[in-house]
Amino acid sequence: MGAGHAHALYVHEHSAIHNMAPEVKLVATFLFVIAVAVTPRQAIWAFAVYASLLALITLVSRVKPGFLVVRLAAVVPFVLFALLIPFVAGGETVEVLGLTVSREGLWGAWNVLAKATLGAGASILLAATTEISEMLRGMSILKVPPALTAIAMFMVRYLVLVSGELARMRTAMTARGYDPRWLWQAKPLAASAGALFIRSYERGERVHAAMVARGFTGEMPDLGGRRGSRSDWIRAAGLVAVAVTVASFALVFS
Amino acid sequence: MHAPDGFLNVGTALATGALSAGTIGAALRQSGQTLRDKQIPLAGLAAAFIFAAQMFNFPVAAGTTGHLIGGALAAVLLGPTVGALVVTVVVIVQALAFADGGLTALGYNILNMAIVPAFGGYAVFRLFRRLLPRSAGGVVGAMGLAGLISVVLSAAAFSIEWLFGATAPVPFDTVFGAMVAVHSLIGIGEGVISALVIGAVLAVRPDLVVGASDLDRTQLADRRPAKIRVFAIAALLVTLFVAAVVSQFAAEAPDGLERVALDTGISGAGDSPLSSGPFADYATAGIDNERLSLAIAGVAGSLVTLAVGFGLFAAARGARRGDRSVA
Amino acid sequence: MSRVALSVAGLRYTYPDGREALRGIDLEVGVGQKVAILGPNGAGKTTLALHLNGIHEALAGTVTVGSLELRPESVGEIRRRVGLVFQDPDDQLFMPTVAADVAFGPANLGLVGEELEARVAEALAAVEALSLADRAPHHLSGGERRRVAIATVLAMRPDLLVLDEPTSGLDPAGRRELIATLQSLEMTQLVVTHDLPFALELCDRALILDGGVVVANGQTQKLLSNPDLLAAHRLEMPFGFVGFG
Numbered sequence: 001m002g003a004g005h006a007h008a009l010y011v012h013e014h015s016a017i018h019n020m021a022p023e024v025k026l027v028a029t030f031l032f033v034i035a036v037a038v039t040p041r042q043a044i045w046a047f048a049v050y051a052s053l054l055a056l057i058t059l060v061s062r063v064k065p066g067f068l069v070v071r072l073a074a075v076v077p078f079v080l081f082a083l084l085i086p087f088v089a090g091g092e093t094v095e096v097l098g099l100t101v102s103r104e105g106l107w108g109a110w111n112v113l114a115k116a117t118l119g120a121g122a123s124i125l126l127a128a129t130t131e132i133s134e135m136l137r138g139m140s141i142l143k144v145p146p147a148l149t150a151i152a153m154f155m156v157r158y159l160v161l162v163s164g165e166l167a168r169m170r171t172a173m174t175a176r177g178y179d180p181r182w183l184w185q186a187k188p189l190a191a192s193a194g195a196l197f198i199r200s201y202e203r204g205e206r207v208h209a210a211m212v213a214r215g216f217t218g219e220m221p222d223l224g225g226r227r228g229s230r231s232d233w234i235r236a237a238g239l240v241a242v243a244v245t246v247a248s249f250a251l252v253f254s
Numbered sequence: 255m256h257a258p259d260g261f262l263n264v265g266t267a268l269a270t271g272a273l274s275a276g277t278i279g280a281a282l283r284q285s286g287q288t289l290r291d292k293q294i295p296l297a298g299l300a301a302a303f304i305f306a307a308q309m310f311n312f313p314v315a316a317g318t319t320g321h322l323i324g325g326a327l328a329a330v331l332l333g334p335t336v337g338a339l340v341v342t343v344v345v346i347v348q349a350l351a352f353a354d355g356g357l358t359a360l361g362y363n364i365l366n367m368a369i370v371p372a373f374g375g376y377a378v379f380r381l382f383r384r385l386l387p388r389s390a391g392g393v394v395g396a397m398g399l400a401g402l403i404s405v406v407l408s409a410a411a412f413s414i415e416w417l418f419g420a421t422a423p424v425p426f427d428t429v430f431g432a433m434v435a436v437h438s439l440i441g442i443g444e445g446v447i448s449a450l451v452i453g454a455v456l457a458v459r460p461d462l463v464v465g466a467s468d469l470d471r472t473q474l475a476d477r478r479p480a481k482i483r484v485f486a487i488a489a490l491l492v493t494l495f496v497a498a499v500v501s502q503f504a505a506e507a508p509d510g511l512e513r514v515a516l517d518t519g520i521s522g523a524g525d526s527p528l529s530s531g532p533f534a535d536y537a538t539a540g541i542d543n544e545r546l547s548l549a550i551a552g553v554a555g556s557l558v559t560l561a562v563g564f565g566l567f568a569a570a571r572g573a574r575r576g577d578r579s580v581a
Numbered sequence: 582m583s584r585v586a587l588s589v590a591g592l593r594y595t596y597p598d599g600r601e602a603l604r605g606i607d608l609e610v611g612v613g614q615k616v617a618i619l620g621p622n623g624a625g626k627t628t629l630a631l632h633l634n635g636i637h638e639a640l641a642g643t644v645t646v647g648s649l650e651l652r653p654e655s656v657g658e659i660r661r662r663v664g665l666v667f668q669d670p671d672d673q674l675f676m677p678t679v680a681a682d683v684a685f686g687p688a689n690l691g692l693v694g695e696e697l698e699a700r701v702a703e704a705l706a707a708v709e710a711l712s713l714a715d716r717a718p719h720h721l722s723g724g725e726r727r728r729v730a731i732a733t734v735l736a737m738r739p740d741l742l743v744l745d746e747p748t749s750g751l752d753p754a755g756r757r758e759l760i761a762t763l764q765s766l767e768m769t770q771l772v773v774t775h776d777l778p779f780a781l782e783l784c785d786r787a788l789i790l791d792g793g794v795v796v797a798n799g800q801t802q803k804l805l806s807n808p809d810l811l812a813a814h815r816l817e818m819p820f821g822f823v824g825f826g
Contacts, residue, residue, distance in 0.1 A: 008351045026350075030357055037358045038264050071353060078258050089423040097441040108422020115260020116356065123353035132351045133300055133677030133717075145282050147294065151343045155305060156351070157675055160719050162299070163306040181538020183446055190447050192497035193322075194454025197303050197331065201462055207670040209636050211295065214686035214737060215657065215663040220294075221688030222696075223681050295675065 017061035020229030022138025043250035259356030266419025273359025325371025326404035330465035338372035373565030375404030389476035398449030468483035592642035604793035609807025617780035623813035664734030674718035704736035
């Protein structure tokens with residue numbers, strides 16, 4: 001359902017959040033999302049606190065709230081699923097706006113809606129304030145296996161190029177009157193995807209030759225870059241501490 | 255398919271996270287040396303291709319479109335190990351840089367979108383390769399069926415995770431029925447497009463298709479498609495059959511559930527997501543359906559596990575043989 | 582000819598599919614010379630370039646850079662000495678930012694920290710691209726991309742620069758800037774190209790390669806003013822060209 005977009009969510013700005021080291025932001029986002037996930041659904045106040053934390057970070061990061069809302073649309077298919085839950089779920093029923101729905105189902109729907117929205121909001125803020133290359137650098141600092149981050153780096157570098165080639169092939173086909181409407185008319189389209197794979201593979205071979213020509217022996221060199229400062233970690237810890245405290249309270253007192 | 259945060263409970267997120275991390279770790283170790291050399295840029299470009307292919311809208315019917323998922327296609331093109339790694343990278347980057355799929359959902363998203371379709375799809379591919387003629391046409395046919403079944407395996411895997419980690423009182427039968435039925439239809443598109451893509455690559459650079467690396471030149475030149483058509487029709491019938499049978503379960507479930515749920519008075523209040531037992535109460539809530547529910551889950555679970563296990567085995571054997579499964 | 586920067590003797594290469602690409606190449610380039618390699622498509626020009634820093638392994642023959650012969654044990658040093666600029670800058674610029682890409686080569690040589698940064702700055706300055714350091718490669722214009730690709734190689738301080746079709750895809754202004762950049766670099770240069778006026782402007786000497794062998798070798802101006810020779814090898818000066826003088 002989430003047919004991806006070739007252009008990342010990064011919003012160029014200068015803010016305290018943008019300037020934070022990527023590994024700090026990654027850790028903070030993960031902890032925040034985990035805190036949200038473990039929070040019992042009936043602790044509505046807790047979700048309100050999480051939402052205000054996200055609102056605060058949005059404000060500081062100078063990311064436009066409208067952008068955040070538009071990008072939240074990515075979770076729409078699951079929202080639709082969530083809205084279905086009260087109708088298909090069993091259990092005690094209640095009347096809402098003249099409809100008979102399952103009380104349990106309503107809670108289930110709320111649970112998915114709240115957590116999915118907050119989680120997506122946190123992810124969108126992370127992506128909007130961190131360039132992909134920085135994110136990957138953060139991942140290697142956090143000891144994600146270098147093969148994975150290196151594959152991701154090449155993927156990100158060539159994504160725009162590869163999807164651009166796909167778009168151009170499609171334009172060339174449309175220009176010659178190809179407008180498929182049924183699955184059995186898809187053959188030329190699939191052939192273009194096959195050609196795209198071959199082109200991508202051959203480019204991979206040329207990139208490898210270019211790397212070898214500059215002394216590559218199998219290990220990506222560490223090019224340094226700024227590590228998270230103490231103050232980065234302290235600020236992130238402050239935000240995470242609020243979320244973790246809220247989650248703990250919600251777990252204990254529910 | 256990119257599930258958001260909070261879709262399954264925390265225990266399931268952790269368990270699938272550990273399972274995915276373990277499998278990816280093993281895959282990385284297995285492809286270690288080859289991956290270090292030429293493979294890294296090649297795998298990166300392949301990941302860019304899969305990412306682009308997922309944005310690739312193909313026509314389904316009357317102008318509506320669907321898009322590729324690509325796990326089985328990646329496995330047949332690159333071998334199951336590298337294929338799984340490549341799709342894993344795609345899923346991770348989609349979550350981090352595009353906010354597509356939740357961060358706490360990464361464990362089950364990687365499992366359902368990368369590991370199950372790549373290893374499971376490859377297992378199905380090997381199986382049908384044995385049944386079909388040793389020719390380019392046979393590879394294309396096997397790819398089509400593997401593409402179809404990989405999507406159904408993914409849906410089954412998700413349903414089984416729901417059995418352990420449901421966050422709403424929708425019983426396993428309903429989720430399984432709906433997921434498998436819908437994905438059988440989605441799978442037809444996935445199978446047809448994957449098969450056509452493999453066919454196109456085989457026609458120009460057969461040496462790039464790992465799943466066909468055992469064929470010689472004359473076998474690769476044999477592209478008779480007649481048998482593929484027979485298999486396409488067979489696949490369609492199988493799908494319709496599965497959909498029909500499954501939807502029977504799905505239709506039965508709510509009635510029984512509602513009645514019993516009332517009797518047993520399930521209480522959601524005070525139910526912390528951390529305190530779920532081995533099966534989420536929700537997913538097995540219909541007591542009279544429980545046996546059936548567990549039976550379906552058991553069968554589906556064994557099938558998914560078998561497929562993934564066989565795929566892993568095929569990958570490991572390929573690596574030992576010095577197969578160019580990653581060349 | 583004073584000291585020899587590059588000498589190639591009896592170089593032969595056959596592709597895995599059986600196609601013979603190089604059938605005995607002999608050539609010698611003096612230190613500081615700028616030499617054009619001309620020839621029709623499929624003449625083996627790019628294949629020859631890939632041999633010069635050991636990406637393709639020759640079937641027979643030798644490549645010697647300075648006094649160092651290309652062998653498995655010397656390939657690392659050869660790759661430092663011979664800077665190869667690929668035809669498509671998108672193949673060459675694979676890192677997320679220009680600075681990271683220029684740093685890739687010297688980092689592989691073991692440079693770190695300030696030394697590495699200084700080397701990156703030096704290479705970018707040489708192609709007048711210092712201001713592009715933090716840009717992503719896919720946001721650069723064609724001309725900028727080409728100059729940065731050259732910087733990625735200059736950062737390894739090569740003795741010999743090998744450029745494969747450097748003017749392809751450039752607009753006239755980008756081409757003009759590239760010529761100025763290459764003229765300002767004093768090192769030995771070997772330029773594979775179809776762009777005959779470009780070869781004439783940059784290189785005193787030229788070779789014509791066809792069918793995997795060197796078929797002509799001499800002053801660029803002399804070779805290019807021989808229309809019969811050019812026509813025999815599918816080359817031709819642009820219509821109305823009046824650059825001889």
